[in-house]
């Protein structure tokens with residue numbers, strides 16, 4: 001097998017090597033059972049223990065109060081764009097949406113099919129380069145909830161604070177920065193995240209929701225679209241993604257060993273600083289996409305002087321084992337995704353390459 005490379009993919013993204021090695025060592029026989037995790041019943045004690053462990057570790061890592069449920073769903077984060085309004089935007093209610101990038105815009109599109117949406121901030125006209133400050137935001141007094149995307153993966157802009165909506169339930173798509181830093185969980189009514197950026201493989205969606213929300217859900221929903229059913233059945237009204245939940249549990253172990261989300265924050269800030277410094281010190285060769293205050297610690301987006309140079313940048317980076325640096329087709333340019341599992345050496349290697357490339361082509 002060839003060496004592992006530094007994979008800057010936005011998702012599915014790098015997993016910690018230690019996690020993959022542990023999974024490999026247990027692949028054929030988990031916990032001495034003679035069976036792979038993929039082969040055991042989701043109703044077995046063995047799997048229930050895995051799921052319960054994962055749930056407990058998430059509660060601990062996110063510092064969740066007792067009145068929050070931890071659910072493992074399927075259908076990806078994008079499925080939540082529909083499931084959320086189906087559960088919480090019934091009747092003639094309105095929800096407030098903050099749109100700071102491509103994902104938030106998609107969430108609006110789906111919510112509008114279900115109910116009324118009021119867009120209280122949109123960064124679209126200025127190219128999704130910024131996030132609003134708390135003071136800039138005014139919410140509808142009767143909003144059913146406020147929805148925002150804490151980190152816009154494609155555009156590379158991130159909220160640096162936990163939103164406060166003055167008592168209106170706050171719903172957050174945290175797919176690409178969950179567990180990257182401590183949050184004040186009590187500020188949120190619902191947090192969701194596809195696992196494939198910071199938590200594990202694709203196919204599992206983590207949903208954290210506050211208990212009092214359950215009382216607002218209408219009774220006519222199909223069972224598998226009703227959060228209450230997942231709460232009641234412990235995330236297993238049907239067969240969950242057993243393998244994905246198992247890997248997520250291993251990632252939680254890794255996070256805990258690395259100092260939890262506070263440890264991650266220190267490391268992520270250091271990694272992002274290396275990269276943004278290289279951009280800022282390039283005399284304009286590398287041009288950051290995001291405004292300074294909104295710069296994402298997870299997805300670093302920037303342009304080069306020409307598209308031809310951007311293409312060459314990616315080709316030459318690949319030769320140095322720096323992979324998947326091409327920006328999303330809707331934004332172009334370069335995007336380096338540096339989630340929790342990206343080691344600092346990976347970023348340092350990229351920075352070295354960037355300095356060389358700029359010196360040669362600037």
Ligand SMILES: *Cc1c(COP(=O)(O)O)cnc(C)c1O
Pocket residue numbers: 011075076077078079103149151152153173174175176194195197
């Ligand atoms: C990746 C991503 C999604 C979509 O996730 P899927 O699991 O593919 O549905 C939604 N929101 C954000 C912020 C993302 O980064």
